[in-house]
Amino acid sequence: MSASPGSAPFIQAEHVRRALLVAWEGSPTLRRLVDRDQLRSQPLDTLNAIVARDYLATVAGVRNPHRIWSWAVNRHGGGNAILGWIIACDTPVSPDRPERNPGGWFTRFATSERPWDLSRNLRQLFRVARACPAPAVPADNAAEGRGSQAEQKMPPTMEGRAAVGILDAYRDAWIRAGTQRLSRGRAEAAWKSWLDEATVTGLDDNRLQLRVKTRFARDQIFKDYGDICRVAAEAIGYAGVDFETGLSTR
Incomplete structure (x- = not known):
């Protein structure tokens, strides 16, 4: 230690x-x-x-x-x-x-x-x-009617608790950084448009790794919001963030 x-x-x-x-x-x-x-x-x-x-x-x-x-x-x-x-x-x-x-x-x-x-x-x-393995979700807790919505979301590529916790912290930092450059409403709209279905895949050295669905989304994020992505990663303790594309195989 x-x-x-x-x-x-x-x-x-x-x-x-x-x-x-x-x-x-x-x-x-x-x-x-x-x-x-x-x-x-x-x-x-x-x-x-x-x-x-x-x-x-x-x-x-x-x-x-x-x-x-x-x-x-x-x-x-x-x-x-x-x-x-x-x-x-x-x-x-x-x-x-x-x-x-x-x-x-x-x-x-x-x-x-x-x-x-x-x-x-x-x-x-x-x-x-x-x-650490994520705890199993009891079958009777699965709400009916969510199947079609879940299929549209990118499945997580890390154990659930860790992925969700890191992404929650990153989103908060991203909205804060985006608000300073744009406005609160525009920052939230940009996150929803491009990063709402992102998943945390892990760490590479000191950089956060995120996955988005398409190359087009990745390119737009870098083009329009690269500085916000970097500042948000630094705010939660990382040197930066890298994006990959495609659906998870899990």
Whole structure:
């Protein structure tokens, strides 16, 4: 489990909620503490208090844990403190670090005077979510009359929870970026026209991969909205976004 000091905070305050929605998919700790509705609607101060209680109740072998948490908030921001703790708890072990030490890692993060780049850790959580099988949907929950509508939608190419969570966060960031360049109404119309049936297919290095139905759609997206696509990807922690075309084979 690693992260590197950077020249700027990984998640700026205005983007932290989107980052938390992305992290929620791969973080058992965060899913245990809050559900998606809470993560979308609760003030960040409330979410910070919930996660702080978990940190204080869980951490062992750390002196003055209340002070450590305060340092994390004061130096990196409340949202990054939340991200730091769930990354400390849930980043997968690696061959060079076979044992996880959440308390020690979080202490190093909290006491660092320089911002830490947490993007690598967030991508690792995403890969964990992608590898987890999606829960089966009970047959009696399938509403009648949806068959023809479902056939018109592109089937997901990742496990359902991860794909939907990443796409939701990307859409929110895309509409926000589009609103700044166009207007809210035009941004929403553009998303509906070109990206409403897109699917997340995965990650390639530090770039988000999306699939759209046709080459024409892909070309129009790059031609008219390439800058918005890039800004939206950066807003949720990626260097950019790439598009592929065609229906999924799943």
